[in-house]
Amino acid sequence: xxxxxxxxxxxxxxxxxxxxxxxxxxxxxxxxxxxxxxxxxxxxxxxxxxxxxxxxxxxxxxxxxxxxxxxxxxxxxxxxxxxxxxxxxxxxxxxxxxxxxxxxxxxxxxxxxxxxxxxxxxxxxxxxxxxxxxxxxxxxxxxxxxxxxxxxxxxxxxxxxxxxxxxxxxxxxxxxxxxxxxxxxxxxxxxxxxxxxxxxxxxxxxxxxxxxxxxxxxxxxxxxxxxxxxxxxxxxxxxxxxxxxxxxxxx
Amino acid sequence: xxxxxxxxxxxxxxxxxxxxxxxxxxxxxxxxxxxxxxxxxxxxxxxxxxxxxxxxxxxxxxxxxxxxxxxxxxxxxxxxxxxxxxxxxxxxxxxxxxxxxxxxxxxxxxxxxxxxxxxxxxxxxxxxxxxxxxxxxxxxxxxxxxxxxxxxxxxxxxxxxxxxxxxxxxxxxxxxxxxxxxxxxxxxxxxxxxxxxxxxxxxxxxxxxxxxxxxxxxxxx
Numbered sequence: 001x002x003x004x005x006x007x008x009x010x011x012x013x014x015x016x017x018x019x020x021x022x023x024x025x026x027x028x029x030x031x032x033x034x035x036x037x038x039x040x041x042x043x044x045x046x047x048x049x050x051x052x053x054x055x056x057x058x059x060x061x062x063x064x065x066x067x068x069x070x071x072x073x074x075x076x077x078x079x080x081x082x083x084x085x086x087x088x089x090x091x092x093x094x095x096x097x098x099x100x101x102x103x104x105x106x107x108x109x110x111x112x113x114x115x116x117x118x119x120x121x122x123x124x125x126x127x128x129x130x131x132x133x134x135x136x137x138x139x140x141x142x143x144x145x146x147x148x149x150x151x152x153x154x155x156x157x158x159x160x161x162x163x164x165x166x167x168x169x170x171x172x173x174x175x176x177x178x179x180x181x182x183x184x185x186x187x188x189x190x191x192x193x194x195x196x197x198x199x200x201x202x203x204x205x206x207x208x209x210x211x212x213x214x215x216x217x218x219x220x221x222x223x224x225x226x227x228x229x230x231x232x233x234x235x236x237x238x239x240x241x242x243x244x245x246x247x248x249x250x251x
Numbered sequence: 252x253x254x255x256x257x258x259x260x261x262x263x264x265x266x267x268x269x270x271x272x273x274x275x276x277x278x279x280x281x282x283x284x285x286x287x288x289x290x291x292x293x294x295x296x297x298x299x300x301x302x303x304x305x306x307x308x309x310x311x312x313x314x315x316x317x318x319x320x321x322x323x324x325x326x327x328x329x330x331x332x333x334x335x336x337x338x339x340x341x342x343x344x345x346x347x348x349x350x351x352x353x354x355x356x357x358x359x360x361x362x363x364x365x366x367x368x369x370x371x372x373x374x375x376x377x378x379x380x381x382x383x384x385x386x387x388x389x390x391x392x393x394x395x396x397x398x399x400x401x402x403x404x405x406x407x408x409x410x411x412x413x414x415x416x417x418x419x420x421x422x423x424x425x426x427x428x429x430x431x432x433x434x435x436x437x438x439x440x441x442x443x444x445x446x447x448x449x450x451x452x453x454x455x456x457x458x459x460x461x462x463x464x465x466x467x468x469x470x471x472x
Contacts (some may be wrong), residue, residue, distance in 0.1 A: 046374060048370055048373070048374075073373075074370075074373040074374055075373050075374075075375075075376045075377060075378060076376070078376070079374055080374075081370075081371070081374040083367055083370075083371060085367065087365070087367045087368055087370070087371040089368065089371075089386060089389075089390070090390065091389045091390055100375060100385075101375035101376050101377065140375070141374075144375060144376060
């Protein structure tokens, strides 16, 4: 059993009402347009926001149960959370950021080496690049040996090259983590590349129709772009893999 | 010139600053990061000394800290002495009088901390106390320093409240501002001039330092 959640919350423009499950060792991508309620879902799972109604359990341990008035504080949930924007502690070096809440210092040092930021360990966050900062943030989240990893558009503030590198690193790492990983993104390509399961969300609901519409719109846009130079698109190999996955998903 | 009032002023300012910073930091943290009913009433109460005439505040403190007042009686039963007209008494009065000057810059420094840093600390398993000590304080040092300097200067300049609660006992409660007032009353202008001159450069230099430490002021420059 991994992470299970059923969440209802009244938001400003719509009501959020979703259920999800993610097994250990798998990556669930919550994908949808901006303002769909994706970030709210993982904030509710983390306990950073309270649902109006619902339950969150990890391996049978109840974190939230509104009916039974159970609400485990965020700090006791043992989660790793990578925020969309950089949230490293500016007064600490990269090393101290990663070991800040680490249960095992050796594990933290291994992560620094694995994520190729060992040489930056004495630098302050503002002196390193966006990609390096986000690698450091992932190390920080993993260093406390979390029971679940939640990532909120962790690559959205990065340039294309850094995004690609970090995406590959996460993909290679996810099998070794043996915990549920939930990845929020608005980028369907990223979701298809990384995820074992995809949960399309629109206006607070799981909305499969939306992903089909998105794919059609994207195909149309690509067709238009093919007529002109293709700024921003990545290499063909990636495109081929994406197309295969799209077909698989649509089947 | 008698240097004892100057020494007393500096001692009063130093003690009040240390006590106020230690008290105002957790209070400001609570006001900024926690929700509670009636918070605005607490904030208005903290800010009351800014708008009240010092003599009014001094009068109330005189009543409360006197032998028939709640604080005075409690103090007497614990320590067996009175609070009024003692150095400890004027420290207590200074703390009440300068509290808003300690809380305001600290609150503003805490509000400048990205809330996601605090959320990240929560996610990383820190308790509210650990967040205060390991995240909020280290990332607000400039604001805390500005707060300390403002309190220090404000205490040095206190007159009305000190006079009401402490009177003018040499070596005990007769601080520089009261000594200057008495010198003028006794037409000892030379003493008043010298003591005033001693306070001006100290205050000016400390205010310059506050400006350097306060981003809003720097941006406006």
